[in-house]
Amino acid sequence: xxxxxxxxxxxxxxxxxxxxxxxxxxxxxxxxxxxxxxxxxxxxxxxxxxxxxxxxxxxxxxxxxxxxxxxxxxxxxxxxxxxxxxxxxxxxxxxxxxxxxxxxxxxxxxxxxxxxxxxxxxxxxxxxxxxxxxxxxxxxxxxxxxxxxxxxxxxxxxxxxxxxxxxxxxxxxxxxxxxxxxxxxxxxxxxxxxxxxxxxxxxxxxxxxxxxxxxxxxxxxxxxxxxxxxxxxxxxxxxxxxxxxxxxxxxxxxxxxxxxxxxxxxxxxxxxxxxxxxxxxxxxxxxxxxxxxxxxxxxxxxxxxxxxxxxxxxxxxxxxxxxxxxxxxxxxxxxxxxxxxxxxxxxxxxxxxxxxxxxxxxxxxxxxxxxxxxxxxxxxxxxxxxxxxxxxxxxxxxxxxxxxxxxxxxxxxxxxxxxxxxxxxxxxxxxxxxxxxxxxxxxxxxxxxxxxxxxxxxxxxxxxxxxxxxxxxxxxxxxxxxx
Numbered sequence: 094x095x096x097x098x099x100x101x102x103x104x105x106x107x108x109x110x111x112x113x114x115x116x117x118x119x120x121x122x123x124x125x126x127x128x129x130x131x132x133x134x135x136x137x138x139x140x141x142x143x144x145x146x147x148x149x150x151x152x153x154x155x156x157x158x159x160x161x162x163x164x165x166x167x168x169x170x171x172x173x174x175x176x177x178x179x180x181x182x183x184x185x186x187x188x189x190x191x192x193x194x195x196x197x198x199x200x201x202x203x204x205x206x207x208x209x210x211x212x213x214x215x216x217x218x219x220x221x222x223x224x225x226x227x228x229x230x231x232x233x234x235x236x237x238x239x240x241x242x243x244x245x246x247x248x249x250x251x252x253x254x255x256x257x258x259x260x261x262x263x264x265x266x267x268x269x270x271x272x273x274x275x276x277x278x279x280x281x282x283x284x285x286x287x288x289x290x291x292x293x294x295x296x297x298x299x300x301x302x303x304x305x306x307x308x309x310x311x312x313x314x315x316x317x318x319x320x321x322x323x324x325x326x327x328x329x330x331x332x333x334x335x336x337x338x339x340x341x342x343x344x345x346x347x348x349x350x351x352x353x354x355x356x357x358x359x360x361x362x363x364x365x366x367x368x369x370x371x372x373x374x375x376x377x378x379x380x381x382x383x384x385x386x387x388x389x390x391x392x393x394x395x396x397x398x399x400x401x402x403x404x405x406x407x408x409x410x411x412x413x414x415x416x417x418x419x420x421x422x423x424x425x426x427x428x429x430x431x432x433x434x435x436x437x438x439x440x441x442x443x444x445x446x447x448x449x450x451x452x453x454x455x456x457x458x459x460x461x462x463x464x465x466x467x468x469x470x471x472x473x474x475x476x477x478x479x480x481x482x483x484x485x486x487x488x489x490x491x492x493x494x495x496x497x498x499x500x501x502x503x504x505x506x507x508x509x510x511x512x513x514x515x516x517x518x519x520x521x522x523x524x525x526x527x528x529x530x531x532x533x534x535x536x537x538x539x540x541x542x543x544x545x546x547x548x549x550x551x552x553x554x555x556x557x558x559x560x561x562x563x564x565x566x567x568x569x570x571x572x573x574x575x576x
Contacts, residue, residue, distance in 0.1 A: 459512035466544040500533035543567035
């Protein structure tokens with residue numbers, strides 16, 4: 094019992110210390126006339142200090158309700174402490190004590206008394222032997238009767254022996270007095286021994302309590318040292334000092350800001366403040382309205398999401414995504430072909446421009462050379478990118494090809510074909526076939542075209558198909574073949 098009580102007291106003290114270390118301390122003071130209830134009980138005007146180790150409700154009826162919940166570790170430790178308190182209560186009730194200290198004192202006193210009880214029991218067993226309580230009571234009764242008879246016989250013979258015992262009476266008185274003194278001394282010694290035993294028990298109990306307190310304090314010191322070391326590993330002292338310095342600086346800044354705010358508050362106009370409050374209330378109402386609208390839109394979006402989920406739109410989306418990937422691949426292939434075609438077109442245009450640059454100037458010289466018999470030596474032609482005649486310049490006057498007369502365009506067309514034939518081969522040229530041309534030319538122009546054909550025939554073979562051979566009778570070295 095004693096060991097169990099000591100162990101319970103140590104566990105209860107250690108658990109209580111840990112609960113107090115982990116619990117959140119809150120002080121609640123009523124500042125107005127409204128009652129402040131803590132777990133349903135009114136704290137009145139005195140205030141109350143709370144250690145939050147369980148679910149605690151602080152309520153001002155009709156105004157506010159605050160529910161305080163402890164940390165998980167503090168709640169678990171509080172449950173352990175309550176279980177230890179219940180176990181200690183049961184142990185104290187079983188031994189008729191009010192608390193663990195009294196139970197431990199009873200146990201320590203029992204340790205001292207038990208040897209004395211054992212000695213008394215041994216002495217009783219020696220004196221009584223194997224006799225039971227009834228036999229001992231009978232012996233006591235007989236001895237009492239015998240003592241009564243002895244007292245009666247002694248009274249009868251007292252007169253006879255008075256003279257004989259007169260000499261020894263004084264000696265008997267002295268011995269009885271010494272016996273009383275010895276009995277008193279023995280009683281005082283027994284009382285002193287009992288007091289010494291009680292004092293010894295009290296000192297032993299005090300010593301044990303002091304040892305328990307020392308062990309508990311040592312355990313707490315070890316826990317605190319370990320916690321301090323852990324805290325120093327997590328946050329070095331330099332960081333703590335830096336944080337303290339930052340806190341002091343922040344406190345100074347806060348005090349300065351408080352002074353500034355108090356001065357501004359004293360200087361502020363209540364009307365302006367009320368207007369600002371009204372504006373802020375309006376903005377808050379607008380924000381609440383916007384939030385309600387956003388909540389409604391969010392609910393609608395969630396509803397649409399649920400509808401889409403039920404309509405298997407996810408599958409269709411996946412199919413569309415796969416189609417999109419395939420389309421991107423096809424687009425990449427088409428884009429590659431387009432780039433190839435663009436490159437081909439660029440190369441062709443470059444080659445065409447190169448060919449145009451290579452052939453346009455010789456073609457223009459051949460055109461002007463062949464056209465001199467027709468238009469004179471001042472004729473000039475402009476050749477475009479397609480090696481087509483764009484315009485004709487005669488005596489400083491430039492006329493586009495489309496604005497020339499039908500006969501002139503026909504004549505320039507024949508000259509261009511002849512120039513191309515001469516351009517292919519400077520010496521022999523290539524055959525040129527003309528089918529019944531010069532139908533829109535007057536006789537003078539026809540005669541001049543005959544000279545053009547004569548000059549072209551010197552470097553190329555010219556075949557003219559016509560039903561009017563007289564048109565070409567002025568062509569020199571011409572051979573006529575009738576079909």
